[in-house]
Amino acid sequence: METVTRSTPPPVLERSEVFLIGSLRVEGLEASYGGRQILKGITMDIPAGAVTAVIGPSGCGKSTFVRCLNRLHEVVPGARVSGRVLLEGQDIYAPGVDPVVVRRRIGMVFQRPNPFPTMTIYQNVAAGLRVNGWDRRRTAEAVERSLRMAALWDEVKDRLHQPATGLSGGQQQRLCIARALAVEPDVLLMDEPTSALDPVSTLKIEELLIELRQRFTLVVVTHNMQQAARVADRTAFLLDGELVEFGPTAELFTMPRDRRTEDYITGRFG
């Protein structure tokens, strides 16, 4: 994988190739915002059924990176993306691909808990199902299943029809995770999901991540290196829009190959 650089085009996919559900491959991904280049050609394979952490100092482009993976970067005026992102071998940026369909397969949890304030807890989880046209019974089942998966069911089962804003910050973030899980995505992107939370809520969400990786491809952006070390199978280090190093988490933290990675994880900058 390290041999693939921007100048060498990726090999043409063979029909016979087999892809794991939820596997992602990023090829020469570039992104800019208001004329300023943020991602400068990123190529990496994100394995299915594992947690991949993306670390790096603020402003290195790690948020932009995950927002490119579900085509959310482009909804901001002045944002541009080029390169390829292959979900199970299919380019989500290919002409004719509907970003709405892409986002149904690749869910996202944001930095700050952002439940819909005008909806109840139940309606929040069902919001994505509603636009996908699920019927009542299937929706009710999915809401319970997602809340259980997000380890929130026991706390909210008696007040499903109360406003979601009555929940604590940590509960709200788990509600947002349940909301994303309800539409049954194959990939779940998380943009610093615990940065606005207290340590106890953070721990709960980290436990949740480890549990969820059996069923989903998880990409977690974090500014917290300990968090990456705790939850991630593989870790990518981004600096100034470039992928400096990407490998098994233990390896990256104990014997980084790149000098810049070493400087960052030992706290020399960042």
Place this chain on the structure above:
Amino acid sequence: MEAGDRLRTVRGGVRQTAGGRTAYLGDQFFLWLTRFLALAILALLSLIFYEVIVASKPSLQRFGFGFLTSTEWDPVAERFGALPFIFGTVASSLIALILAVPLSLAVATFLVELAPWWLRGPAGVAVELLAAIPSVVYGLWGIFVLVPFLRSTVEPPLIRSLGFLPLFRGPAIGVGLLAAGVILAIMITPIITAVIREVLLTVPRHQREAMLALGATRWETIRLVVLPYGRAGILGGVILGLGRALGETMAVTMVIGNRPEIALSLFAPAYSMASVIANEFTEATSAIHLSALVEIALILFLVTILINILARLLIWRVSRAVPGAVRE
């Protein structure tokens, strides 16, 4: 106890130093100035209310509650009833709301959510400029463009196709309730649009993105997230528009037909409270005629206050039902 004493000492100390003392007096002066001005507004309102009541006393005593229910308006026989005017004001304002609210919602949504980036600023300014046109200009446009257009193009087909409903019956005159409603709708659309636009701009980006990330289309995001998030503010904008429509005088007088009658038809001429005051006040010769006009002013005043109170309650209820809606 001790803490209180200490506080008092500190405060006294501040008062003794020259610089501190000036600042303290400045605060006091500012407090009293603002307090006086705020109370002056209340006093002015009460004074207007009092004067209007005093001036309408003869009419109040002579007609009593019958004034509100009588449809007769006969200056010669000195018999006055306000119902046709109340009806005209309320009906034309409602027509205006029915036409203007969907339009304003659509325009504001387009400007905030859908318009290309370079168009948003200029188009927004253009909408606000519409609000700056004097109402007599709207009235003239109504007489020379809108009324002939309604008479020749809009009303005849409506009468032919929907004439079995009382609402669309009668001759196509052009001037009347519909014309007044349409003119009012055009006049209140800019203000409602401007308010809704501001409200939609305050909806945080993360709310839209949360919905988009679930695989919602733009339309679903607007309908399920953006508009509900701003509903208290949107309602506020609608009420602001209604307030303008109720009190609008000039443009309505020019196109409503000025006939004190209550007809079910949208095409029939009518009269509004503000219009009758403007038309007859200078010509009213008898004391009772004058007093009746002032009483109409009183009713308009009360109707406006009532609607504003209702609106406040409504907004309060909507924003209270959703604890997070007005936060952030």
